[in-house]
Amino acid sequence: MTRSPATPLPPPKARRRLREAAALTQTQLATRVHVTRATIRAWESGRTAPRGRKREAYARLLKTLAEEDAARRTRSTPPPEPAPTPEPKPALEPVSGPASDTASDTVSGPVSGPEKGSEPEPGSGSEPGPEPAPEHPALTPAQAFDALYEFSAPALVRQAYLLTGRRELARESVERAFQTAWERWPEVARDRDPVGWVRATAYEFALSPWQRFRPRHRQPEPPPADPGDRTLLNALLRLRPQHRRTLVLYDGVGLDLPETAAETEASTPAAANRLLHARETVAGRLPALADPRVLHQRLTELASAERLWAAKPTGVRKGGERRTRFRTRAAIAFTVALIGATALTVRTAPTHYEPAVSPGVAVRGVPPRVAPGSLSEAERELRQKLRDRLQDGPERLEPRLE
Incomplete structure (x- = not known):
């Protein structure tokens, strides 16, 4: 399953070059x-x-x-100077003597035979020129994908092995990268460097920190048989992931520094510092690899010594299509289930709040309420006395003049 083509874009390297040519930072462009x-x-x-x-x-x-x-390049380019007019060459006159006829025929005489572009006359006996080679038929998307996979997959598996030290993870990373490329094939097919696109995706999957939580990748794999290869692989795996990736791209794959910086999503000075630090670390453990040429040769030998294999392109392509169909169907099923649950909730949910009536509970330990009884004789006398008493209180004192 392929996606419909979208608005065409320049390759990633061209995008970065255009931004740097305009003196824009990534923040300004963002x-x-x-x-x-x-x-x-x-x-x-x-x-x-x-x-x-x-x-x-x-x-x-x-x-x-x-x-x-x-426009800047046009303004900075000086106008071309007019080409000097060629001076007419003097005609070579035939030399007198026995050789005059031969010299005249070979130097200044007309060339025998049909001119360029002229067709031979019938019956002249001249053989026709070679017919143009037939044009190659255009490849289908599946054929182009298979050709790209067969060309670059083995090398990418060896590079991923240098990054991870695991054979199965290296093969799976490359297969996942190609499956992603097949899903976005219109974009990858127009890219100026399709191998670089797939390589960046494979490296991202191989160096993902989530790989350590997978049960199949927790168990260690058998190390290389050669002690030198085992020491070099251990030195690579002790590097930080970004330093290891920079070292493999520059000294292993052979990219230049700007391309390495672009693929690792870093500036050129940062990529240079990572490369120098990685070289110093490897040289500290293996002094014989201080020379970059020797390091490149040893990395190539280490990747080639292991018996790594890659699946067939047809199986990778069909596996990606099956995974895409499974994800699509799972997303559709989840959406349908979510819609059904929402509709059922809306249908069965009450429209107003009804407070719940709690059941009655007997309360014990509270003394019963006693009603007041009749008054005694002393209480009656006190009540009558209170009623008969003046309610006005004492007389108010008023100031008077004497």
Whole structure:
């Protein structure tokens, strides 16, 4: 299953080159597209791709930067100087003597035979020229994917093994990367470096921190048989993931420093520092590998010594399609279940609140309430005395003049 093509974009390396040519930082470009700096960094490395309106806005901005870059180059290029008019060469006259006829025929005489572009006359006896070679038929998307897989999959599996030290994880990482490429094949097929696109995806999957929680990758695998290869692999695995990836790309794959920085989503100075630190660490454990050429040779030998294999392209492509169909059906089933649960809740939920009536409970230990009884003779006398008493209180004192 392939997705419909979206707005075309330049390759990730060209996107970064256009931004740097316009003297824009990733933060400034992210502000103009209304995204974050991390999103721009992922777009320029090829790890992710923009979609929807953000893709259209990003494409328009890159087109504007490309036009400005072309205009700057046109202004900076000096106008071409007019070509000097060739002076007419003097005609070679035939030399007198016995050889005059031969010299005249070979130097200044007309060349016998049909001219370029002229067809031989019938019956002249001249053989026709070779027919143009037939054009190769256009490849289908499946054939192009299979050709890309057969060309680059074995090398990518060996590179992933240098990153992880696990044979099964290296093979699975490359297969997952190619399955992702097949899902987004219209974009990958137009990319200037499809192998780099797949390599970046495979490296991201291989170095993902979630791999350590998988039960199948917790058990250690048997190390290489050669002691030197085992020591080199242990030295690589002791490096930090970003340093290890930079070292494999630069000294193993052979990328230059800007390409390594773009693929690792780092600036060029940061990639250079990572590379120097990784080389120093490996040289500290293996002094014989201080020379970069020797290190490159040893990395190649280590990756080639292991018996690594890659699945068939047809199986990888069909496996990706099965996974995509499973995910699509699972998403549809989950959506239907969520809609059904929501409809059932709305249908059966009460429309108003009804307070619950608690059941009656007998309360014990409270003394019973006693009603007042009749008054005694003393109480009656006291009540009559209170009623007969003056309620006005004492007389009020008034000031008088004497």
